Amino acid sequence: MSSSRCLRLALVGNPNCGKTSLFNALTGGKARVGNYPGVTVEKKEGVLVSASGLSLQLLDLPGAYSLDPRTPDEEITRSVLLEAQEKTPDLLIAVADANHLERTLGFILELKSLGKPMVLALNMMDLAQKRGFQIRLDLLSQELGMPVIPTVATKKEGLIELLKQLDENCLSLLSSQSSLSSSLSSPPSSSAAPSSQLRSNQDGDLSSLNASHTDQIRARFTEVDRILKQALLRAPSPALWSDRMDRVLLHPVYGSLILILIFGLLFQAVFSWAEMPKEWIEEGFHTLALTLGQWLPDGPLRSLIVDGVMTGVGSVLAFLPQILLLFSFILFLEDSGYLPRAAFMMDRVMGKVGLHGRAFIPLLSSFACAIPGIMATRTIENRRDRLTTILVAPLMTCSARLPIYTLLISAFIPNTQILGVFRLQGLVLLSLYVFGVFAALAVAFILKRVVFPGPRPALLLELPTYKWPSFKGIGIGLWERCQLFVKNAGTVILSITVILWFLSSYPKPPQGAEGPAIAYSFAGQIGHALEPLVAPIGFDWRIAVALIPGFAAREVMIGSLATVYAVEDQAQSLGVSQFLGERLSQQWSLATALSLIVWYVLACQCLSTLAVTRRETNSWKWPMVMLSYMTALAYASSYVTYHVAVGLGLG
Amino acid sequence: MMLTQEGVVFGIVGACLLHLIWRGMGRRLLQGLSSLLLKKGRVSWAMRLRARVKAPQGRCGSCRCS
Numbered sequence: 001m002s003s004s005r006c007l008r009l010a011l012v013g014n015p016n017c018g019k020t021s022l023f024n025a026l027t028g029g030k031a032r033v034g035n036y037p038g039v040t041v042e043k044k045e046g047v048l049v050s051a052s053g054l055s056l057q058l059l060d061l062p063g064a065y066s067l068d069p070r071t072p073d074e075e076i077t078r079s080v081l082l083e084a085q086e087k088t089p090d091l092l093i094a095v096a097d098a099n100h101l102e103r104t105l106g107f108i109l110e111l112k113s114l115g116k117p118m119v120l121a122l123n124m125m126d127l128a129q130k131r132g133f134q135i136r137l138d139l140l141s142q143e144l145g146m147p148v149i150p151t152v153a154t155k156k157e158g159l160i161e162l163l164k165q166l167d168e169n170c171l172s173l174l175s176s177q178s179s180l181s182s183s184l185s186s187p188p189s190s191s192a193a194p195s196s197q198l199r200s201n202q203d204g205d206l207s208s209l210n211a212s213h214t215d216q217i218r219a220r221f222t223e224v225d226r227i228l229k230q231a232l233l234r235a236p237s238p239a240l241w242s243d244r245m246d247r248v249l250l251h252p253v254y255g256s257l258i259l260i261l262i263f264g265l266l267f268q269a270v271f272s273w274a275e276m277p278k279e280w281i282e283e284g285f286h287t288l289a290l291t292l293g294q295w296l297p298d299g300p301l302r303s304l305i306v307d308g309v310m311t312g313v314g315s316v317l318a319f320l321p322q323i324l325l326l327f328s329f330i331l332f333l334e335d336s337g338y339l340p341r342a343a344f345m346m347d348r349v350m351g352k353v354g355l356h357g358r359a360f361i362p363l364l365s366s367f368a369c370a371i372p373g374i375m376a377t378r379t380i381e382n383r384r385d386r387l388t389t390i391l392v393a394p395l396m397t398c399s400a401r402l403p404i405y406t407l408l409i410s411a412f413i414p415n416t417q418i419l420g421v422f423r424l425q426g427l428v429l430l431s432l433y434v435f436g437v438f439a440a441l442a443v444a445f446i447l448k449r450v451v452f453p454g455p456r457p458a459l460l461l462e463l464p465t466y467k468w469p470s471f472k473g474i475g476i477g478l479w480e481r482c483q484l485f486v487k488n489a490g491t492v493i494l495s496i497t498v499i500l501w502f503l504s505s506y507p508k509p510p511q512g513a514e515g516p517a518i519a520y521s522f523a524g525q526i527g528h529a530l531e532p533l534v535a536p537i538g539f540d541w542r543i544a545v546a547l548i549p550g551f552a553a554r555e556v557m558i559g560s561l562a563t564v565y566a567v568e569d570q571a572q573s574l575g576v577s578q579f580l581g582e583r584l585s586q587q588w589s590l591a592t593a594l595s596l597i598v599w600y601v602l603a604c605q606c607l608s609t610l611a612v613t614r615r616e617t618n619s620w621k622w623p624m625v626m627l628s629y630m631t632a633l634a635y636a637s638s639y640v641t642y643h644v645a646v647g648l649g650l651g
Numbered sequence: 652m653m654l655t656q657e658g659v660v661f662g663i664v665g666a667c668l669l670h671l672i673w674r675g676m677g678r679r680l681l682q683g684l685s686s687l688l689l690k691k692g693r694v695s696w697a698m699r700l701r702a703r704v705k706a707p708q709g710r711c712g713s714c715r716c717s
Contacts, residue, residue, distance in 0.1 A: 301656040304663065492674065495667035502664045 015063025098128035285314030312497030312559035335469030354448030591645035
């Protein structure tokens with residue numbers, strides 16, 4: 001080990017003890033945090049500068065309960081801490097939730113056996129004090145044989161003391177390294193022995209290993225009891241407001257009603273509250289398109305900017321307020337600690353279809369996007385349960401579907417009031433989300449019985465204390481979200497729109513040709529070639545053209561449709577983005593609209609989801625299974641929907 | 652040479668096409684190029700190029716996962 005290299009520090013501890021909050025506070029990073037276990041499933045790296053100016057590399061590891069990994073995310077933590085590699089951390093910052101010392105200290109003692117220098121950050125001290133805990137830090141430090149620093153990572157309290165302590169430890173580590181490198185002939189330090197012993201134990205005799213391992217765990221927890229008897233002075237007050245809230249929120253009847261009410265409110269808000277800012281954006285693009293249309297001379301450049309860029313990008317950007325509103329609700333629920341309760345409430349329903357209770361949070365994350373949802377399945381220990389969750393996660397309604405749903409609902413569903421409180425459009429949107437959930441549960445039910453049969457393990461889930469969400473954190477989350485959406489609209493969606501405009505405008509129709517010019521274009525020819533495939537489900541050639549770029553990102557379909565219609569009818573093209581819904585309601589039948597909605601609920605129109613499934617399963621087999629079953633399911637369901645609707649006279 | 656509207660339009664379309672190819676295949680192209688340089692014995696160039704190739708992060712553009 002070279003003394004000149006940057007020292008590596010690792011944050012390690014139980015899930016949901018505030019490691020990532022501490023990582024963000026120390027490095028100035030913006031890694032995702034949430035008030036539930038299993039948010040971090042991948043190691044993250046950052047740089048922090050200590051009090052004396054030392055530049056240190058900081059690793060944020062996924063939470064673990066022990067060094068015996070049960071889930072893929074715990075395996076990452078174990079491999080970073082134990083594997084014999086150059087990049088193994090030089091110093092460990094053990095992070096412990098001060099409210100759950102009896103559970104945390106066992107892991108800290110196990111980490112101590114690795115023989116690495118350690119500092120203990122006793123996090124969430126403010127909550128512990130409110131709960132009536134009195135922790136004797138000096139005694140705890142003496143018993144554990146490591147410095148103990150009280151911190152509140154979310155409020156950045158105790159960071160200066162922690163940085164000073166890290167500085168002290170790192171300087172002594174560097175000086176010991178330099179003395180070690182000057183005497184290369186000296187025997188290896190005894191501190192390395194326990195970790196190598198831990199590694200070698202894995203290849204040893206299994207029965208003796210099991211026996212000694214159980215003894216070790218027993219001894220460790222006896223030691224934890226002994227330490228806590230000395231260091232923890234007062235037991236917590238019995239009735240906390242968090243427990244009182246749980247009596248209502250986890251109640252089988254009231255809890256379920258509250259869960260339905262929360263999600264009902266969410267979808268009502270997405271429709272009602274976002275309407276005004278959506279209209280402002282549409283008006284802005286309409287005015288801009290009119291101005292540019294008057295200013296630019298007639299020709300292909302004018303058509304590209306007005307029909308292609310303004311119409312395509314504008315029609316997608318108009319949905320930004322709805323997406324931000326959806327995310328503000330999700331971030332609020334994440335921060336408050338309600339999500340694991342919702343998982344607990346849903347466990348009974350999910351259990352009936354054979355899904356593991358832990359699948360709830362990955363599936364709920366998939367409401368935002370299937371990619372973090374699929375990555376969050378790393379917290380599921382059983383491979384069959386994990387694969388089932390991965391395969392059904394894209395059926396949950398991601399935010400990219402929201403613009404398509406709202407466009408079609410606004411165009412085809414009247415905005416009438418129901419019971420004086422709810423609006424029909426909001427209820428239809430909620431029903432589409434519920435449809436996605438039921439589709440996922442039905443597929444999981446079949447998969448668990450046919451492809452991955454096996455018993456369902458019981459759910460063991462840690463319920464965190466409720467917290468008032470940090471508005472700054474929610475604000476940062478929404479800002480990042482807004483930046484990503486606008487960046488995506490300005491790069492991928494813009495490029496696809498421009499290319500689709502080109503395909504819809506060239507080649508020009510021959511002299512004396514009849515019918516719309518777009519019919520002679522590349523897009524028209526591709527659309528007409530694909531039409532026989534999609535005609536049985538009620539789609540015309542324009543929808544077929546728009547479906548193809550929709551594979552890159554679902555929301556691109558809106559921009560593509562807007563471009564195709566704008567190019568087709570250039571006389572009315574100015575500011576067509578806000579009239580797209582009106583145009584669709586005039587040209588499509590309700591049967592076609594319903595069929596397209598069903599297609600978007602069930603089809604796997606996302607290349608990124610397939611790519612992340614390939615990465616998480618380490619094989620192309622499962623992404624191909626996902627693509628095949630979802631396409632077949634979407635096609636069959638759209639076919640049935642279209643023909644039933646036509647039969648009912650809606651075609 | 653006169654800059655026509657059609658010329659500008661084709662330039663924009665070409666740039667967008669290149670952008671999409673780069674977004675979709677840029678990392679693989681750079682990796683392939685660095686492997687080729689390594690085979691040709693240009694180790695320092697290959698390493699420099701490889702350092703610029705970011706590992707896939709699982710980003711999708713419509714979420715804030717990392």
